Amino acid sequence: MTLNIGVIGTGAIGREHIRRCSQVLQNARVVALNDINRANCEQILTDLALKAEIYDNAHDLINAPDVQAVLVTSWGPTHEEFVLAAIKAGKAVFCEKPLAVTAQGCMNIVEAEIASGKKRVQVGFMRPYDSGYRALKSVIDSGDIGEPLMLHCAHRNPEVGDAYTTDMAITDTLIHELDVLRWLLKDDYVSAQVIYPRKTRKASSHLKDPQIVLLETAKGVRIDVEIFVNCAYGYDIQCEVVGETGIASLPEPMSVQTRSAAKLSTGILTDWKKRFIDAYDVELQDFINNVLSDNMTGPSAWDGYAAAVAADACVAAQNNGEIVPITMPPRPAFYQ
Ligand code: NAD
Structure with missing residues (x-):
């Protein structure tokens, strides 16, 4: 067929x-x-x-x-x-x-x-189709690191153009974490807060970069996501899950290790298109x-809705500096 x-x-x-x-x-x-x-x-x-x-x-x-x-x-x-x-x-x-x-x-x-x-x-x-995230989810689901308690994540791009605005850090960039972390933890978000560290001199005058988004889930898991879209060095996605008895990290993309000119090195991708190809x-x-x-x-469509609700709260949190509640209606039986 x-x-x-x-x-x-x-x-x-x-x-x-x-x-x-x-x-x-x-x-x-x-x-x-x-x-x-x-x-x-x-x-x-x-x-x-x-x-x-x-x-x-x-x-x-x-x-x-x-x-x-x-x-x-x-x-x-x-x-x-x-x-x-x-x-x-x-x-x-x-x-x-x-x-x-x-x-x-x-x-x-x-x-x-x-x-x-x-x-x-x-x-x-x-991202739920990425072999690295799938492997990470298998470890969490196996119970080998106990119940997840905290996640430390990063979404870094080498640079962005002038058209990239502060809210796009949520609606274009964080949106992928908002989806995949819900899936990874089988959990929903209940609140969001955004804080702004010292700004990089590489960002446009109108852009706040980097940003840290703090999320709390219904089960009480605390997540911090660093969004740094002018990090200069590469396209780098990190996700570390701290559980009750151990830690599991998203595997790095495969890269040949070289020993040369007195250095031991592995490459880091620079093009986002290649990371999840x-x-x-x-x-x-x-x-x-x-x-x-x-x-x-x-x-x-329910997952699309959940990501949009969380993104709206994160944008509100960007603007008011407060801890913003994330409220979802109950999941309809149609999407169970
Ligand atoms: P793009 O600007 O390169 O392409 C969009 C195309 O849509 C253009 O050719 C434009 O002419 C056409 N278009 C706009 N309005 C239209 C309309 N009313 N009817 C028919 N065609 C119309 O943008 P892109 O980078 O390809 O992104 C497209 C979408 O894909 C966006 O929503 C973006 O967020 C999403 N996207 C997702 C990922 C991912 O990682 N999942 C990556 C890139 C883009």
Whole structure:
């Protein structure tokens, strides 16, 4: 069986996902493309030697009879409209993060999906598909380090452009930790606080960098996440779990160790795209398999909503300097 996919938004990640679905993954083919910039679609057809129909209207693509599933990889503010349209059309939809730019927008999707009576949405949170995070979760779940008590995490980028603003440290950067740490701990957040250490001279005048986000979970686990997006030295993701009887750390990406010029060294990645490249393959293959077997198990619309609620609280905490409560309604039985 082959899943026919239509892609809305053929920019950076859209293009990568189209390449994956056409050249790397199994049981999928891209049959339809849409972008407000039609030239992007035409370029992809040429570059990837792909045969797919270009639609000038995203809703026509969603409703096309040969499109069985939709990939939404356009800009964040457009996601809610396209995901809701896919649900209405009865089609499975993989939506890149964010599911919607507001928690209310995510809730609109949750409600529409529940009303449709069937799970159709997967959110593009790829870290739960990363082999390192999966290995870390296995150790936690095995009980080998006892119950987790504290997490020390870091999300560091070598640099960001001038367009990167202080709130993007939450909505673009921390959002991945907000998703994966919930999944890792099987827990929900109850409060957030943001503190600002001394600012690096490498950040734009308008950007507060670094930042430390302090989260508390319902089980009482305390999490600190350092976000440092002009750290200069590399793209570095850290996660250390301190349990009752031991400590487990996220494995470092594989890197050859060298002894040279009186130094022992291993490389550190600098490009974020390479850090989770395998995880993107696994998450999309999972989406394809799940749609074909009619059993959606990936990050759900509820997970997209939970991340959005936590992100809103973190942005409020950035602005008021206080400990901001994170309040989630009970998880609907539909998402148990
Ligand atoms: P991009 O700007 O490179 O591409 C977005 C594309 O969407 C552009 O080609 C644009 O013309 C198109 N577009 C915008 N509005 C549209 C509309 N109404 N209809 C059709 N097409 C439209 O951006 P990107 O870096 O590819 O990011 C796209 C989304 O993917 C964002 O939400 C981003 O947060 C997410 N993303 C996720 C990850 C991840 O790690 N999971 C990584 C990168 C990007």
